Amino acid sequence: MIMKCSFCGKEIKRGQGILYVKKDGSLIYFDDGKCQTNMLDLGRKAAKLKWARAGAIGRPTGQKTDRSVAKAAAKAVKAEAKEAAKTQKSEAKTTTVKAEKK
Ligand SMILES: [Zn+2]
Numbered sequence: 001m002i003m004k005c006s007f008c009g010k011e012i013k014r015g016q017g018i019l020y021v022k023k024d025g026s027l028i029y030f031d032d033g034k035c036q037t038n039m040l041d042l043g044r045k046a047a048k049l050k051w052a053r054a055g056a057i058g059r060p061t062g063q064k065t066d067r068s069v070a071k072a073a074a075k076a077v078k079a080e081a082k083e084a085a086k087t088q089k090s091e092a093k094t095t096t097v098k099a100e101k102k
Contacts, residue, residue: 007035007046009055 003012006028018030020040030036035052038044046056 003029005029005031005035005055007039007055008052009046009057 003017004010005012005017007030010031012029012031016031018033018036020028020030020036022028028039030039038049038052039046046052
């Protein structure tokens with residue numbers, strides 16, 4: 001399996017590169033120390049660097065994880081509930097107005 005640098009997107013040759021394991025268990029592959037320093041120590045984003053932009057483009061960003069999907073679903077439900085509440089309120093208003101007119 002050919003690994004790609006998580007920062008610049010370059011292919012990492014077998015037996016080379018750095019495998020960085022975060023505290024949460026996620027893996028980050030680096031082809032050299034330059035990429036590691038830029039990502040972890042300097043906190044730079046690959047999309048903002050000319051030499052690393054290929055990695056940012058090639059990487060599937062915004063990949064929907066189970067968590068994000070659940071979040072989106074929860075948001076949709078909330079929005080629906082809000083709209084329902086709004087319509088109910090407006091209905092209530094109209095009924096009160098009608099009651100006052102009588
Ligand atoms: Zn790299």
